[in-house]
Amino acid sequence: MSTPSPIPPPNDRRSSRASSNAGPPSSNLNVPSEPSDLLVVGGPPSSPSPLALRASNSPSSKRRKSRAAKVPPDVHMLEYVSACDSNLVCLICHSPFDRPVKLPCEHYFCRECVDHAWDAQQEDLRSCPTCRTKVDPQKDLSPVPRIIETMLDELVVKCPNTKTGCDWVDQRVNVHDHVMLYCEYTLVECPSTDCRLPISQKDFHKGCLHSTVSCEHCHASLMKKDLEVGSVMSICPNRSTNCPHCFIELLRLDLKPHVKDVCPMVSIPCSGAIVGCKVTAERIEVEEHEKTCPMATMAPFFREQQARVERSEARLDPLSRKIGILEDGLTNITSMLYPANGNDSSFPVTNPLDPNSSEAFPPASLMPTPDFRLPPASFPPVPQSSDTTQAQPPFDSQVHHLLTLHESLRDEVSRVSNALTELEGRTSMTIMNENQRVKEDMLHTNAAINGMRMQLHWLMSATLQQRSASAAGSSTARAGSSTGPSASGSGTQGASSRASATFRAPIRRLSDSTRQDVKL
Amino acid sequence: MALPKRIIKETERLMNEPVPGISAVPHEDNLRYFDVTIDGPSQSPYEGGLFKLELFLPDDYPMTPPKIRFLTKIYHPNIDRLGRICLDVLKSNWSPALQIRTILLSIQALLGAPNPDDPLANDVAQKWKEDQNAAIETARQWTQEHAKP
Numbered sequence: 001m002s003t004p005s006p007i008p009p010p011n012d013r014r015s016s017r018a019s020s021n022a023g024p025p026s027s028n029l030n031v032p033s034e035p036s037d038l039l040v041v042g043g044p045p046s047s048p049s050p051l052a053l054r055a056s057n058s059p060s061s062k063r064r065k066s067r068a069a070k071v072p073p074d075v076h077m078l079e080y081v082s083a084c085d086s087n088l089v090c091l092i093c094h095s096p097f098d099r100p101v102k103l104p105c106e107h108y109f110c111r112e113c114v115d116h117a118w119d120a121q122q123e124d125l126r127s128c129p130t131c132r133t134k135v136d137p138q139k140d141l142s143p144v145p146r147i148i149e150t151m152l153d154e155l156v157v158k159c160p161n162t163k164t165g166c167d168w169v170d171q172r173v174n175v176h177d178h179v180m181l182y183c184e185y186t187l188v189e190c191p192s193t194d195c196r197l198p199i200s201q202k203d204f205h206k207g208c209l210h211s212t213v214s215c216e217h218c219h220a221s222l223m224k225k226d227l228e229v230g231s232v233m234s235i236c237p238n239r240s241t242n243c244p245h246c247f248i249e250l251l252r253l254d255l256k257p258h259v260k261d262v263c264p265m266v267s268i269p270c271s272g273a274i275v276g277c278k279v280t281a282e283r284i285e286v287e288e289h290e291k292t293c294p295m296a297t298m299a300p301f302f303r304e305q306q307a308r309v310e311r312s313e314a315r316l317d318p319l320s321r322k323i324g325i326l327e328d329g330l331t332n333i334t335s336m337l338y339p340a341n342g343n344d345s346s347f348p349v350t351n352p353l354d355p356n357s358s359e360a361f362p363p364a365s366l367m368p369t370p371d372f373r374l375p376p377a378s379f380p381p382v383p384q385s386s387d388t389t390q391a392q393p394p395f396d397s398q399v400h401h402l403l404t405l406h407e408s409l410r411d412e413v414s415r416v417s418n419a420l421t422e423l424e425g426r427t428s429m430t431i432m433n434e435n436q437r438v439k440e441d442m443l444h445t446n447a448a449i450n451g452m453r454m455q456l457h458w459l460m461s462a463t464l465q466q467r468s469a470s471a472a473g474s475s476t477a478r479a480g481s482s483t484g485p486s487a488s489g490s491g492t493q494g495a496s497s498r499a500s501a502t503f504r505a506p507i508r509r510l511s512d513s514t515r516q517d518v519k520l
Numbered sequence: 521m522a523l524p525k526r527i528i529k530e531t532e533r534l535m536n537e538p539v540p541g542i543s544a545v546p547h548e549d550n551l552r553y554f555d556v557t558i559d560g561p562s563q564s565p566y567e568g569g570l571f572k573l574e575l576f577l578p579d580d581y582p583m584t585p586p587k588i589r590f591l592t593k594i595y596h597p598n599i600d601r602l603g604r605i606c607l608d609v610l611k612s613n614w615s616p617a618l619q620i621r622t623i624l625l626s627i628q629a630l631l632g633a634p635n636p637d638d639p640l641a642n643d644v645a646q647k648w649k650e651d652q653n654a655a656i657e658t659a660r661q662w663t664q665e666h667a668k669p
Contacts, residue, residue, distance in 0.1 A: 129617035
């Protein structure tokens with residue numbers, strides 16, 4: 001496989017083309033091959049002269065010039081017709097080898113792939129991507145066996161321009177020559193001097209096609225080179241085409257309505273299908289069939305009925321919503337009028353504002369207690385309704401009803417205030433009685449306390465007297481024992497007994513006196 | 521940027537011949553980003569768990585390794601809290617001859633054979649060395665807790 005020739009820099013290209021052009025470009029001349037019915041909207045920047053075009057049409061100059069702009073095919077991007085033997089696939093790019101090399105460990109890689117892999121590694125750490133054997137790229141690479149190269153060359157590939165229309169399929173070894181020399185669909189640079197856009201090689205001789213034109217049929221504006229392409233033929237809606245079913249010729253934009261409503265060869269279902277007819281045939285046959293099909297005759301009625309049902313259902317929806325809103329409003333009004341019964345679910349079963357509904361107010365005779373919920377029982381203005389006539393409506397009008405209700409409320413309030421006064425009187429009586437009793441109790445307690453105080457006083461004075469007497473006794477006893485040790489036995493006995501009393505006394509008095517000190 | 525042919529081929533092969541216990545599905549909007557799931561290998565504390573990972577192929581893949589991270593919490597001495605994996609072939613020992621499926625197989629093997637001597641999660645590795653049975657029990661618990669399918 002030959003190395004692709006590098007593309008010369010743009011400056012070179014332009015200068016070479018300028019020198020090869022026979023004469024100076026004349027901007028007013030159109031390309032001769034252009035059809036006269038095409039409206040040129042924007043002319044090319046500079047059209048080549050007919051001379052130049054003729055020159056470029058000669059095979060030698062065409063090949064020479066176009067080769068300069070062509071891009072060689074990328075082997076890695078090629079599409080293979082059949083799956084390749086996995087032994088011929090590079091482990092790095094997963095494509096069949098392109099210019100393979102052999103490493104000392106007998107592993108093969110594309111030259112480009114292994115170079116890329118080593119670019120990422122350090123200079124002295126380069127190794128085989130498969131087995132990590134150390135490799136010196138300078139001397140360890142060797143060519144692969146000839147047979148492998150041959151096998152690779154014989155792989156069958158498609159032309160890289162398959163997408164733009166080339167159907168060339170051949171061995172891989174030929175693809176470079178095909179793309180660079182023969183393929184009509186290889187993109188080359190526009191022949192115009194100033195236009196740098198690419199164009200297929202087959203259109204090269206037509207001059208610059210990179211001007212905007214409008215389609216003669218549908219007036220859509222598009223590039224002239226696209227107009228040339230056959231695909232435009234199948235897009236433009238104003239081109240005539242053939243119906244795929246009945247092969248009648250008509251404009252493309254009429255094709256859809258024709259197939260939908262007119263074409264006799266299109267297969268359609270019988271119009272009785274909504275009732276259950278299963279016949280599906282070409283339009284002519286279906287028309288014949290519908291004349292005899294009972295379901296087809298019924299179909300229009302069914303369709304009408306269905307439409308009516310749908311309309312009714314559509315109307316039902318807002319109505320039910322409206323009812324819901326009204327019901328809500330009613331509940332609000334009711335709860336406003338009867339706040340005490342807001343939580344009584346049994347109450348608003350019938351409309352209380354309806355004077356003809358006697359069920360709203362139960363018969364008074366059954367409910368003797370004047371209750372808020374039973375207005376007739378406590379209503380003086382309507383005595384006849386109190387116990388005799390139960391079926392008769394209790395109120396003449398809503399105003400009357402409200403007035404009686406108000407009256408009953410007033411009654412209720414006065415009754416409550418009476419009860420309140422009574423309760424108050426009773427409470428004050430009770431309080432007074434209690435007070436009396438408590439006062440007497442306090443007098444008793446006071447008397448008792450006075451008695452206690454008297455007793456305490458008497459006890460205190462007695463204790464004080466005893467203390468002073470014992471103090472005097474002990475001092476005389478001490479004087480007696482120190483002056484005469486030979487005192488009489490009875491005297492000693494009496495002294496010792498007194499002394500023991502004094503010994504006991506101070507202990508008791510000590511605590512007493514301290515307590516008294518604290519109190520004082 | 522056009523997707524290299526190798527990535528397209530690898531994706532096709534992963535779809536058509538999936539590795540048992542491993543699935544890798546590319547995102548629709550970014551064909552270099554894969555949602556990966558790996559079954560915990562049998563006879564390991566991760567058995568019965570389904571581990572989610574994310575895999576991204578950098579621009580110069582296959583010359584540089586893919587970027588892989590565990591999304592599921594896992595108790596493993598070579599996988600840290602953030603799910604990063606300590607595996608030589610994901611770093612210095614990467615080779616362009618490796619591919620997505622081989623790398624995922626390596627990760628599955630790493631689950632089966634934890635290596636506490638080259639830890640990424642130091643605390644886990646410490647536990648693993650001190651009391652291997654307790655560590656394995658923790659790994660099993662974590663699998664039950666976080667990696668239920």
